[in-house]
Structures are given as C-alpha cells and as structure tokens.
Amino acid sequence: MKGYRIKTLNEFIIEKQAEFPFAKGELTRLLHHVGIAAKIVNKKVNKAGLVDIIGEAGAVNVQGEDQKKLDVFADAQFISALQASGECCGIGSEENEETMAFDDDFSKEGNYIFLMDPLDGSSNIDVNVSIGTIFSIYRRVSPRGTVPGDVDFLQPGNKQVAAGYIIYGSSTMLVYTTGRGVNGFTLDTSIGEFCLSHERIQTPEDGTLYSLNEGNYVHFPDGVKKYIKYCQQMDTATNRPYSSRYIGSLVADFHRNLLKGGIFIYPETAKAPNGKLRLLYECNPIAFLAERAGGKASDGFRRILDIQPTSLHQRVPFYTGSKNMVEKAEEFLRASSDEA
C-alpha cells in the first residue's frame, strides 16, 4: 500500500541545495538552524496561555532564571541558533535598536546576513490569535572576517537569497523561498519535524478577500478609500462585493491570502505617515514570497523589492497579495494622485 511519504524540511533543503547558486551546504545549515529555533519558539508560544497557571513569563523559574517576554525569548532563540550555524555573520532584528555583528571567529566567517521580526503580532498571544516569525536572508557584501555594516544590512529586497515566515497557529508552519518557488512545511510535533505539506504554492491572480484595518478609514489616502468602495460595490462579473477579513497579525493575514487569494493593505495613515510595517524584516521577505508565488507587493507606487533601504527600522506603506487585486488598488492610488 502506498503510504504517505513524509519529506522533512532538512531532506527538502538538501534535495534543493543544488538549485541554490551558493550551494556548498551553507544555506542548508542556516535554514536547518532556523527550523530548530522555530521548534523551540513554537513550544513556548503553545504554552503561552498557561503562563498564569505555570507562572512563567515575568516570574523566576526553577533554574532561577528570569522569564522573558515571548518576543524577547524568540529573539534570543533565533540569535543563538543562527550563531550556532556558523553561516551568519550578523543580525538585524525588530527587537534590537541596532544591528548585531557576531565577533567570534566561527561566525565572523559567515557569508550571510539575517534580518527578522522574531515574533510579529505578539500582542495577539493572550487572545490566542496566530502570530509569526518573519525572516530575510542576504549574502554579505563586505569581505568575510570583517564586521558587517550598513552595506550588508541595508540591501534592497531584490538581493534577498531566501525569505520566509513561521506561523504559530492552529498548526505551526514554516513557509520559505530561495527564489525558486514557495514551499510550506507543517510541524508534526509527534516526530518533531517540519514536513512538506504545501509544495510550490501559487497564489491566485484574483481573490475575493481584502484585508486592512478599516478603523483607520478617515486617515486613509483618497485612493485607498476609493479602492475600499470598489471592493464593496455589487458586481457579480468580478465577484464583488469582496469579503473583508482582518486578523491584525501580518503573517496570519498574508498566509490566508497567499493560499486563498486576496489583498493585504497597510497604507500610510495620520498616525503612521509611512505606514506601520517595516521594510527590512516584514515587507521585503513577504514581498519576496508574494512575487515568487505569482503575486505582487508595492508601496502603492513602487515595487517593494526595488526600494533602497536607508535605515534598519524604516517603515513603508504595504500592498501585497493577488496580482490583479494589487494592480487594481495601485490604479486607484495613481488616479487619485493624478487628481491631486
């Protein structure tokens, strides 16, 4: 009887490493360590609801260690796993104001730069909403053995060699791309392995879901207001009105739209004149995945991956998802800016 052939993340990475221009197993080791950190974070996130019962976060545990907030915990786990890989020479993280360069001889030789939001949407944990880790991987530009700097960390998204996210939800999944297709792995906790569950994800060119925080409507640019009205109009030929779906957790909103089709928008608002989401470790990795799955990602006018970063935590307006939906939203934005 033909059983289900489990293909683990490690088997898949090794199988595909020949496709990766800098093979030699470097990226294999890096992604393997991402998987290890993801499993450790997953275990903690899944227990988060029990914090009050088992008295973890904020208390002192049996080893006498101060328990940290989950996003600080996740940050530390990914940093130590990446340092252990020996392939990463520096990290930029949402949790740390400055970039971190490893100065031990082992890691200084690393060829890769890692940017991450270690636990995005962590405020959703106490209401049991899915949250995620988002990561972006670049080759270093400066010579090996030297301390990485802005030339390494502030590369445009079109230089990414890999990007992905882990979504800690009803099941935990790791979704990543090295530029050739987008593949999803579901964590089988009974064997402690991420197993291939969504091979070569292609996002539908059209969708019927639009995701944005309509509570900010009064602050939206005119083009966004007009696009929302377009989504809400009755037009059976284009399956409108669309459905509004907004979880308030980027990875969860994006993941749903990636699989089912849809558009996610976080535009500029009065409170966030450049949008809320960060270019380097939220928008660029998500944009890389969106494009490699056949979708699009822009700031409303420019392709996200072509934006030259100027600072680690800079924000950009973000429109991403099904190609035709993003292009329709961009049409409304262009028309409104022409009228202005």
Ligand code: P6P
């Ligand atoms: P708002 C979560 O805090 C986050 O950074 C993203 O995950 C999410 O898409 C966005 O902010 C939600 O922001 O302003 O709608 O609550």
